[in-house]
Amino acid sequence: MTALRVLLVDDEPLALRRLETLFGDIDGVAVVGSAANGEEAEERIAALAPDLVMLDISMPQKSGIRVAADLAVDPRPEIVFVTAFEHYAPDAFEVDAADYLLKPVRFDRLRQAVERARRRRALRDAADRLAGLPGPDARSDAMWIQVANGNLRLPFDQIEWVEAAKDYVLLHTATRSYIHRISMTALEQLFDPDRLMRVHRSAFIRPALVKAVQRLGKGLIALEMEDGAVVPVGPSYVKAVLARLGLD
Incomplete structure (x- = not known):
């Protein structure tokens, strides 16, 4: 190593x-x-x-x-x-x-x-090292992810939260994380906002998997997910996120 x-x-x-x-x-x-x-x-x-x-x-x-x-x-x-x-x-x-x-x-x-x-x-x-990844599935309920031995069709329903990583995104599921080259803006067009909600310019979360809300002061919050990840909420998203969680 x-x-x-x-x-x-x-x-x-x-x-x-x-x-x-x-x-x-x-x-x-x-x-x-x-x-x-x-x-x-x-x-x-x-x-x-x-x-x-x-x-x-x-x-x-x-x-x-x-x-x-x-x-x-x-x-x-x-x-x-x-x-x-x-x-x-x-x-x-x-x-x-x-x-x-x-x-x-x-x-x-x-x-x-x-x-x-x-x-x-x-x-x-x-x-x-990744290049030329296939685009989203035509049925708009999954996307193709390049993995070590080929390509994997990843259903959107398996994605728990997403974070940006330069020109790529990290798609976190219950069992592992996948990396895919796509913009956050493009993902926002693909995702059903009722299931995967944008909470930051660099993050999406599945509201049903939010375990706790952390109050950071100055009106800012972070979301603790079921897998233990803590996802910060952008200032412009706080009001909508709290409303979605029934905390407004």
């Missing part, structure tokens, strides 16, 4: 040293550098092309949120935000962070975040 290349960014030397120590006990990772502010982080990302950036949010001059929002490198590294403040969570989800860790960082949460970033990275790498 190729080591996941990690860049650490924090303006607090003690926080950097703690992360370095914790990463020393995680297999399959290599810390390739560090940065102490947003400008340095952008320079290191461009020079080192890390797979994962552990990014502090509160830094002088340029915050971690702005660094992530301004990233123009391709391939874009996975981002895991690290902060002492919970109220930044909505902003972190808006820039497609893989995870969000509170200080002091616990080892179990860090390892979980790294594995999630690794899984997302692997899915994106796999997407880059």
Whole structure:
């Protein structure tokens, strides 16, 4: 297994040293550098092309949120935000962070975040190798997905939630996730909105599988699905989602 290349960014030397120590006990990772502010982080990302950036949010001059929002490198590294403040969570989800860790960082949460970033990275790498996928099924109740040994017809009724991944989407079912090259706008035209509802520019969910609603403050929410996934709801979708769930 190729080591996941990690860049650490924090303006607090003690926080950097703690992360370095914790990463020393995680297999399959290599810390390739560090940065102490947003400008340095952008320079290191461009020079080192890390797979994962552990990014502090509160830094002088340029915050971690702005660094992530301004990233123009391709391939874009996975981002895991690290902060002492919970109220930044909505902003972190808006820039497609893989995870969000509170200080002091616990080892179990860090390892979980790294594995999630690794899984997302692997899915994106796999997407880059796919080309010429067949389009949606003519009956409009399924779509064809390319798999290792050919093509699979995936019924829309099996899709539990969807998240965007660059030019692709990840289609999550009860048993596995599939990657497919299609835009979120095109999916919105295919899906029955009574069964698969758009809740974010980067996400659809099946309302019947929402287990809990998390209140994030400032009127923002996230949805906890039956499979344990937490899907953020875009600000412009909150009112419609709450109404659909009978919580308005």
